Amino acid sequence: DAKTTQPPSMDCAEGRAANLPCNHSTISGNEYVYWYRQIHSQGPQYIIHGLKNNETNEMASLIITEDRKSSTLILPHATLRDTAVYYCIVRVAMWDMRFGAGTRLTVKP
Amino acid sequence: GAGVSQSPSNKVTEKGKDVELRCDPISGHTALYWYRQSLGQGLEFLIYFQGNSAPDKSGLPSDRFSAERTGGSVSTLTIQRTQQEDSAVYLCASSLRDRSYGYTFGSGTRLTVV
Numbered sequence: 001d002a003k004t005t006q007p008p009s010m011d012c013a014e015g016r017a018a019n020l021p022c023n024h025s026t027i028s029g030n031e032y033v034y035w036y037r038q039i040h041s042q043g044p045q046y047i048i049h050g051l052k053n054n055e056t057n058e059m060a061s062l063i064i065t066e067d068r069k070s071s072t073l074i075l076p077h078a079t080l081r082d083t084a085v086y087y088c089i090v091r092v093a094m095w096d097m098r099f100g101a102g103t104r105l106t107v108k109p
Numbered sequence: 110g111a112g113v114s115q116s117p118s119n120k121v122t123e124k125g126k127d128v129e130l131r132c133d134p135i136s137g138h139t140a141l142y143w144y145r146q147s148l149g150q151g152l153e154f155l156i157y158f159q160g161n162s163a164p165d166k167s168g169l170p171s172d173r174f175s176a177e178r179t180g181g182s183v184s185t186l187t188i189q190r191t192q193q194e195d196s197a198v199y200l201c202a203s204s205l206r207d208r209s210y211g212y213t214f215g216s217g218t219r220l221t222v223v
Binding site: 034036042043044045046049097098099100101102 | 144154
């Protein structure tokens, strides 16, 4: 199984970009990188996913290194509502989305 | 509906009672998943349904836990003879078959066993 490593916590100033790193050095060639976040007392929310190329949507950008051993989720203009636990996941099987401890992002005014 | 619907949102039950938790996935989503999340912990995979295939039950913690999915849509997670360690938030998610898509989660059922 490809495992991920994330810092346990990060702070970010409101209005600034939040850059959340993730290491997945054992990722296989056909495994996608997914990002979810979980705001307190809610179910996880899908943010973005990618395979090789960088991706961008209305919520965030995903930068994947060329060797695919790490990635960075970028929230371009963090708001207080972005305070949440962010999970980086490599999908190891069609059914199995293994959630680790994630990074607790705190956006401060 | 527009999202994954779970009911009840909160359930308090006495130790030893049986409980049923319901999940109504997004229409057209063939895959359905159950997870649970204990206080302050990460998500623990429980069971996975995909279309008409036999479900993968490898994450169920004991034989007190069972789940059904009727007609490829609504799913029910049943916990028999509940114990205090069953207290957690039970989350349901659904997705399209293609694993390149992400899951959509419901808001969960908070189960408290007293």
